[in-house]
Amino acid sequence: KISRAAQMKSLSGLILLVVLLPGGKATFQVPTLQVMLHRNGVAEIQRVVNPILIKTVTETAIPDQSFSFAGIHVALTDIQITEFSLGQQTVANVPPSYIVIESTNMTAQATMAWRYTDGAIDIRGNATDVMTKMSLAIELAIASVDHHLDLGLVTCSVSIGDLDIKLPGSSSFYEDLVKLLNDPITDLFQSEIATEIKTMSNALISKYLTKLPIQFNVTVASATVQINYGLVTYSNLHGLTGKKYGNNHFSGGGSPYETSTLDLDVGAYDSLGVVGYFSPPVTANYSVRMHYKQRSEVKFLGKTIGGLEMHNPGMCWPEYHTDYTDVTRLDVGAYYSLELLYQSGCGGGHVDLTICVNSTSDCSTLSPLHLFALPTSYGIPVAVYPDRIVASSAFQVFYETETSPNNATVYPLPNALPLDFNASSDMIVFYVEEFTFNSALRAFADAGLFDVHATNSDIPPSLRGFFQFNTSFFKPYIPSLYDKYPNMAMAIDTAPNADPLLRILPSPTGILAGVSFALNVSVLNAKNESIPAFGLILNITATGLAQVNGTNITADLQVETLNVSLGWTKIDVNQTSIEKVTSLLNSLVKLIAMPAINYRLKEGIPIPVLEGVSVVNPRISYYVGYIGITAALCFAN
Numbered sequence: 062k063i064s065r066a067a068q069m070k071s072l073s074g075l076i077l078l079v080v081l082l083p084g085g086k087a088t089f090q091v092p093t094l095q096v097m098l099h100r101n102g103v104a105e106i107q108r109v110v111n112p113i114l115i116k117t118v119t120e121t122a123i124p125d126q127s128f129s130f131a132g133i134h135v136a137l138t139d140i141q142i143t144e145f146s147l148g149q150q151t152v153a154n155v156p157p158s159y160i161v162i163e164s165t166n167m168t169a170q171a172t173m174a175w176r177y178t179d180g181a182i183d184i185r186g187n188a189t190d191v192m193t194k195m196s197l198a199i200e201l202a203i204a205s206v207d208h209h210l211d212l213g214l215v216t217c218s219v220s221i222g223d224l225d226i227k228l229p230g231s232s233s234f235y236e237d238l239v240k241l242l243n244d245p246i247t248d249l250f251q252s253e254i255a256t257e258i259k260t261m262s263n264a265l266i267s268k269y270l271t272k273l274p275i276q277f278n279v280t281v282a283s284a285t286v287q288i289n290y291g292l293v294t295y296s297n298l299h300g301l302t303g304k305k306y307g308n309n310h311f312s313g314g315g316s317p318y319e320t321s322t323l324d325l326d327v328g329a330y331d332s333l334g335v336v337g338y339f340s341p342p343v344t345a346n347y348s349v350r351m352h353y354k355q356r357s358e359v360k361f362l363g364k365t366i367g368g369l370e371m372h373n374p375g376m377c378w379p380e381y382h383t384d385y386t387d388v389t390r391l392d393v394g395a396y397y398s399l400e401l402l403y404q405s406g407c408g409g410g411h412v413d414l415t416i417c418v419n420s421t422s423d424c425s426t427l428s429p430l431h432l433f434a435l436p437t438s439y440g441i442p443v444a445v446y447p448d449r450i451v452a453s454s455a456f457q458v459f460y461e462t463e464t465s466p467n468n469a470t471v472y473p474l475p476n477a478l479p480l481d482f483n484a485s486s487d488m489i490v491f492y493v494e495e496f497t498f499n500s501a502l503r504a505f506a507d508a509g510l511f512d513v514h515a516t517n518s519d520i521p522p523s524l525r526g527f528f529q530f531n532t533s534f535f536k537p538y539i540p541s542l543y544d545k546y547p548n549m550a551m552a553i554d555t556a557p558n559a560d561p562l563l564r565i566l567p568s569p570t571g572i573l574a575g576v577s578f579a580l581n582v583s584v585l586n587a588k589n590e591s592i593p594a595f596g597l598i599l600n601i602t603a604t605g606l607a608q609v610n611g612t613n614i615t616a617d618l619q620v621e622t623l624n625v626s627l628g629w630t631k632i633d634v635n636q637t638s639i640e641k642v643t644s645l646l647n648s649l650v651k652l653i654a655m656p657a658i659n660y661r662l663k664e665g666i667p668i669p670v671l672e673g674v675s676v677v678n679p680r681i682s683y684y685v686g687y688i689g690i691t692a693a694l695c696f697a698n
Contacts, residue, residue, distance in 0.1 A: 093457065101487065118257055140171060154447050289459070329409045385417070512556040616659075675694070
């Protein structure tokens with residue numbers, strides 16, 4: 062058992078994943094952004110895409126056709142689908158990588174001109190084709206290639222149950238003509254409609270994938286920072302891996318073998334050995350059932366069931382056997398080693414493993430979603446679950462060069478929907494790790510957005526009666542400054558002297574931020590030349606909450622503590638002066654500095670959605686090391 066603590070170190074569903082996940086260069090194997098699209102989100106996209114699909118089919122330009130049968134020639138021209146209805150639609154997520162879209166009870170209607178000739182007769186006219194009991198099946202495969210989402214249309218097929226060709230007459234001639242045309246016209250419409258849907262699908266995929274930049278630029282004040290959204294590079298197979306042998310005694314080098322199904326047929330006199338990890342979907346009592354013929358062995362939880370025959374492997378063992386491991390309590394989120402060894406005799410063999418919950422009678426297929434080649438589920442770029450599609454991505458902000466914030470901790474993000482997810486209204490979840498926010502603060506600091514140079518002219522007129530940058534004003538706080546530089550103008554320069562550090566904690570804390578500033582004070586002579594006087598170190602802690610403004614994640618912070626210490630000095634600055642200045646600076650930070658920082662933070666960092674897609678009614682939850690944003694989706698136009 063590997064504990065959680067040890068793990069720390071349809072056409073429609075397709076389109077939204079493109080919308081959400083730009084390609085880029087991933088920095089981490091552990092994701093700092095995890096996007097979960099619930100099947101409700103897929104249904105909403107399906108609703109948006111359906112008019113496009115219908116429009117595509119009804120605008121299909123079907124080429125002229127001609128058929129010849131034993132001296133009879135039929136030509137079809139001006140073929141146009143005029144009506145198309147999608148009927149009842151279902152979208153199913155098929156783990157670990159597929160989306161299957163099916164429509165049943167579809168209908169369509171088309172018009173065409175026809176001409177019949179057989180050497181003696183030449184007749185022409187118009188016809189209406191009514192198609193009913195139609196069905197559509199689309200299978201999409203989702204994968205990650207070079208940090209990009211790779212989307213493939215595996216199959217697209219259309220079936221027409223009934224075709225009614227309506228001709229202007231009702232004689233036996235027209236009945237024979239209908240029989241003659243039924244099969245080729247059925248094949249024609251099935252092929253043309255499927256082809257158009259494929260073309261539309263590939264066009265949408267190409268359009269969105271080619272538009273997505275490697276890095277996304279954001280202008281904050283006068284600085285441009287880059288955001289990297291690349292899918293993580295780490296990959297972990299859903300299933301078991303090992304070797305397959307061309308003999309049934311596991312000798313020789315064998316060939317690499319991997320499987321995501323545990324219902325296996327094995328060739329005659331072959332053998333295989335595979336191993337992986339089972340991660341329970343919930344905490345419960347489990348056992349593994351092995352049903353097999355020939356010889357098989359499972360090692361699980363330190364015990365072995367079944368058995369092999371190494372002394373006389375040329376024999377046949379055609380009988381089926383069923384064995385169970387002990388019923389044992391297993392914890393969700395943990396990983397338990399599972400090994401399967403199998404020997405086949407004459408005629409080939411078969412073995413299937415199922416998982417039993419709470420008894421040896423309630424057994425079901427062992428899903429590949431709960432089997433892993435390595436003992437971690439974190440960092441899998443893309444995975445399809447029955448109720449959601451999960452994509453794991455980098456989410457890092459940087460300025461000019463891709464540098465990471467110092468002392469950054471990356472927390473593993475959950476692989477499940479939040480407990481408060483409302484399936485009746487919520488569609489999507491973004492889990493954003495605190496590393497993302499720290500990288501943004503580091504980028505803003507590198508870009509100089511937290512640097513301040515201020516003189517008396519920078520003080521708002523409304524505050525000049527209360528505060529001024531000159532030595533006369535500071536005389537009660539630092540008398541030695543006035544003694545050495547009487548009645549002289551002053552200037553201050555501030556900049557972070559270390560990376561700002563942000564932590565995310567459960568409510569009510571939310572965001573806890575710490576930043577250290579170097580504040581350098583100088584006086585200005587008659588020539589407006591700067592004369593260094595002293596420098597202070599300001600250590601500020603602040604708390605606040607994240608917000609979603611449009612499609613940007615922002616934050617609003619309030620000062621909690623301010624500690625001031627002397628950094629350097631060219632005048633006499635004693636502890637009493639420091640204490641007086643601390644009181645003054647505490648007011649200035651709250652009145653001026655923190656509003657200025659919040660103004661910068663208000664720019665925010667964008668949630669990765671394309672123009673025209675927005676999140677609706679976002680709800681933010683706080684966890685140790687990350688936030689969760691749960692929302693609905695809205696599509697413009």
